[in-house]
Amino acid sequence: MRTRDLTGDNTQVVNVPTTERPRVNQNMKMKVHDLEVWYGEKQALHGVSMDVVENEVTALIGPSGCGKSTFLRCLNRMNDLIPDVRIKGEVEFENQNIYAPEVDVVELRSHIGMVFQKPNPFPKSIYDNIAYAPKILGQVRKRTDMEDLVEHSLKRAGLWEEVKDRLQMPGLSLSGGQQQRLCIARAIAVSPSVLLMDEPCSALDPVATATVEQLIDELKENYTIVIVTHNLQQAARVAGYTAFFHLGNIVEYSDTDSLFTHPREKKTEDYITGRYG
Amino acid sequence: MDKVGLEKHTSKQFDADLEDVRELVLSMGGLVEQQIADAVRALITGEGTLGEDVVQGDSQVNRMEVEIDEECTRILARRAPQAGDLRLIIAVAKTITDLERIGDEAEKIGRMATHLASYDRPKSAFRQIETLGRHVREMLRDALDAFARLDSEAALRVAQQDAEVDREYEGIVRQCITYMMEDPRTIRHMLDVLWAVKALERIGDHSTNIGEYVVYFVEGKDVRHIGLEAMEKEIIEGAARRRGG
Numbered sequence: 001m002r003t004r005d006l007t008g009d010n011t012q013v014v015n016v017p018t019t020e021r022p023r024v025n026q027n028m029k030m031k032v033h034d035l036e037v038w039y040g041e042k043q044a045l046h047g048v049s050m051d052v053v054e055n056e057v058t059a060l061i062g063p064s065g066c067g068k069s070t071f072l073r074c075l076n077r078m079n080d081l082i083p084d085v086r087i088k089g090e091v092e093f094e095n096q097n098i099y100a101p102e103v104d105v106v107e108l109r110s111h112i113g114m115v116f117q118k119p120n121p122f123p124k125s126i127y128d129n130i131a132y133a134p135k136i137l138g139q140v141r142k143r144t145d146m147e148d149l150v151e152h153s154l155k156r157a158g159l160w161e162e163v164k165d166r167l168q169m170p171g172l173s174l175s176g177g178q179q180q181r182l183c184i185a186r187a188i189a190v191s192p193s194v195l196l197m198d199e200p201c202s203a204l205d206p207v208a209t210a211t212v213e214q215l216i217d218e219l220k221e222n223y224t225i226v227i228v229t230h231n232l233q234q235a236a237r238v239a240g241y242t243a244f245f246h247l248g249n250i251v252e253y254s255d256t257d258s259l260f261t262h263p264r265e266k267k268t269e270d271y272i273t274g275r276y277g
Numbered sequence: 278m279d280k281v282g283l284e285k286h287t288s289k290q291f292d293a294d295l296e297d298v299r300e301l302v303l304s305m306g307g308l309v310e311q312q313i314a315d316a317v318r319a320l321i322t323g324e325g326t327l328g329e330d331v332v333q334g335d336s337q338v339n340r341m342e343v344e345i346d347e348e349c350t351r352i353l354a355r356r357a358p359q360a361g362d363l364r365l366i367i368a369v370a371k372t373i374t375d376l377e378r379i380g381d382e383a384e385k386i387g388r389m390a391t392h393l394a395s396y397d398r399p400k401s402a403f404r405q406i407e408t409l410g411r412h413v414r415e416m417l418r419d420a421l422d423a424f425a426r427l428d429s430e431a432a433l434r435v436a437q438q439d440a441e442v443d444r445e446y447e448g449i450v451r452q453c454i455t456y457m458m459e460d461p462r463t464i465r466h467m468l469d470v471l472w473a474v475k476a477l478e479r480i481g482d483h484s485t486n487i488g489e490y491v492v493y494f495v496e497g498k499d500v501r502h503i504g505l506e507a508m509e510k511e512i513i514e515g516a517a518r519r520r521g522g
Contacts, residue, residue, distance in 0.1 A: 233357055260359050262497025272359040275285045 029054040029194060029224040030075060035089035037070050037079065044070045046248045047089070052194075057216060057225045059235035059256070062245035063276060068228050071245065072196050075226060076112035077105050093194070110137055113187035117199040119179035121171030121186070126163050129171045129182055130154065130189045137190060149189060157185035158215050177208025184215065188223070195219065197227040201234065213238050232272055236260050244268045291356055295365060298348050299425075302369055302376075305341040306421040309376050310414060312338065312383035313480060317410030319390035320473055321403050328394065331387030338380035345373045361494070368494040372424065375483040375490075379417065382476040382483075389473040396466050405452065406470070409445045409477050416442065416484040423488055429495040429512050432488035436505055442481035449474050 030052040037045040045067045052058055052075075060068040073079045074091060077098060090097045098108055110133070121129050130150045134140040140149055150167070154160040159181040163174070171182050180200060187195060197216075201209040216225060216238050229235050235242050236256060243253040244267070252259060252268045263269045270276055284292050312334055319327035349370045352358060358366055416438050423431035453467045453474075492500045492508070496515040500508040 232359065236359075261363060263360050269360045270285075273362045274287050274291065276287065 026056070027054040028052065029093070031090075031092040032071075032075075033090040033092070035071070035074060035091065036087070037067075037074060038086040039082065040084045044248055045074075048248070048250055050243060050250055050253055052224060052226055053241055054224050055220055055222070056240040057220050057227060057238050059239035059242045060226065060228045060245060061230075061232060061235050061242060061271075062251075063271065064230075066245040067248040068243075068245040069198055072198055072226060072228050075194070075196055076109050076114055077103075078109075078114060080105065106137075110139075110190040111192050112194040112196060113190065113192035114196045114198070115180070115183050115187050115200045118203050119176060119183050121174070121179050121182050123170065123172060125168045126154075126171050126174070126182060127167040129186050133186065133190045139190060153185040153189040154182075156188055156219070157181045158211065158218075159185055175208070177204050177211060180204060180208065180212060181215065184212070184219075188219070192223065194224045194226070197225065199228055199230060202230060209234070232260075244271060246271070291362075294348075294352055294356070295362065298345060298352065298369055299365070301341070301345050301348065302372055303421060303425055305338065305345065305373060305376050306417070306424075308334075308341065309338055309379050309383065310417055310421070312380055313386075313410065313414050313417065316383040316386035316390060317407065317414075317477070320386055320393065320410075321398075321407050323390070323394045323396070323398070328387040328390030332384050332391070335380050335384040338377060342373050342377040346370065361497075364494045364497060368424075368490040371490050372487050375486045379480050379483045382480050385476045386473045389469045389476075392469050393466060405445065405449050406474060406477070409442065409449065409474065412438070412442055412445060413477050413480040413484065416481050417487075420484045420487040420491070423491045427491070427495050429492045429515060432491035432495075433509060433512050435488035436485045436508060439481050439485045440505075442478060446474060446478040 028051040032048060032050050032052075035045055035048045036043065048067070048071060060072060062068045070079065074087060075093075075098075079085050079087060087099065091099060093108075093112065096103070098112075122132060124132065127150055130153050131140075131146050134146065134149060140146045151160060151164075154163060159178060162178060163169075163182075171179065174182060180203075184195075184200075201212050204212065213234065216227070219225060220240075227235075227239065239256045241253070242256045242259045244251045244259065244263075244265075246267055252263055252265045254264070258264075259268065260272060263272065284296075286292050312331055315327055315334075316331045318324060319331060349366050352366055356362070416435050419431060419438075420435045423429070423435065450471065453471055457464045457467050486501075489499075489501050489508075492498060492512060496511060498511050498515070500511055503511075
């Protein structure tokens with residue numbers, strides 16, 4: 001059986017033992033080409049190339065310091081905020097290099113949203129957490145439209161039933177799992193097409209984790225999701241594709257079933273079976 | 278990818294758990310091998326209560342199957358094994374099912390041997406049965422060796438022997454038919470002989486299955502039902518890949 005090697009040039013086909021069908025018809029939402037990142041003198045990414053499949057969940061796994069979060073943050077130019085950072089290479093989103101000088105970063109981030117490790121609601125009401133960005137971006141002007149948007153976003157994030165009677169309560173009064181879903185609702189309120197998630201469940205208990213994972217599963221219908229996770233089981237559960245990062249390079253990138261049952265690379269095998277280090 | 282190894286987990290207990298389950302499989306295999314040897318000897322010689330002993334001995338095989346199954350479940354639940362570790366547990370769980378079936382076949386032969394204990398044996402047919410018995414035992418031993426050494430090329434050789442076993446089986450069947458046509462009074466006994474011979478032939482098939490699980494574990498490839506040629510190809514490619522070819 002053949003499947004696509006998603007590392008680099010997406011026309012390349014390699015023999016991989018897999019039961020998956022080759023998914024030749026899927027579109028690539030983002031294309032990353034030869035991405036290099038330095039923090040001061042230290043190089044964090046060494047020419048990484050990888051395509052992100054549309055309407056799929058792609059998990060990035062690897063040991064601490066392997067560059068997976070750096071990579072994720074490059075996908076919506078979050079790294080621009082870090083002093084001393086140097087970035088080389090191309091990140092293509094909808095056929096445009098997002099590092100091109102004419103790109104409006106604020107607008108870019110409304111297309112490529114982000115959810116962080118620690119739930120970080122604004123110190124505002126639940127309602128305002130959702131309404132804030134669409135308001136300042138000028139996406140919604142009428143009050144009734146905004147109410148609809150808040151309801152829709154909270155419903156998409158699976159939080160509506162739990163908070164519909166207390167929308168004016170502070171976002172920070174919610175439980176950890178609810179706060180994280182609020183952040184997801186906030187991220188999708190501006191209608192992004194890509195959601196980047198940096199260990200979104202690492203601060204959550206197993207029940208809240210399961211709820212967020214269920215949500216991720218539902219969201220992939222409409223969004224392309226890239227998730228960094230330390231929890232290998234989580235990658236195995238939620239992702240259609242998984243990339244293993246090591247020392248600033250991608251070691252292996254393939255469909256999740258292949259990666260977790262018969263990885264091609266010894267390094268991948270050692271990492272996912274707990275033989276790392 | 279290098280040859281699959283079982284050790285060097287960060288968790289030493291995990292190493293120990295996998296090693297334990299592997300040793301249990303090998304000792305179950307050893308027990309089953311002995312059951313076949315005893316059953317065939319009982320059949321050939323009609324020796325005393327040996328056939329009966331084999332029948333009794335099967336419960337020990339069954340107990341081991343349950344024990345190893347529980348161990349596999351425990352490892353799956355507690356360790357959530359991945360990749361090679363996962364394939365090992367899957368291969369073990371399947372292997373012990375085939376070993377248990379081989380145990381049942383040996384039991385069947387033991388029972389037939391008891392029926393035939395007082396029967397006057399036609400020499401030549403039983404010599405052929407002895408050869409067939411030796412052959413399938415070798416197949417099982419080779420399959421277990423391949424499992425112990427994680428050697429997919431050795432597993433392939435098990436599958437390659439199966440055609441010869443099938444030929445030997447057909448030869449014995451033809452001979453039994455001749456006996457029955459010559460003297461219909463032998464039909465009752467010859468049917469028992471045929472049951473026993475069929476059981477031996479099935480042991481060859483089960484050993485082939487075990488070889489296939491070894492290939493799955495080592496190569497990460499499912500080579501069941503794809504034919505010997507395709508299986509050879511997969512294994513040669515796997516070996517080349519490991520050598521970095």
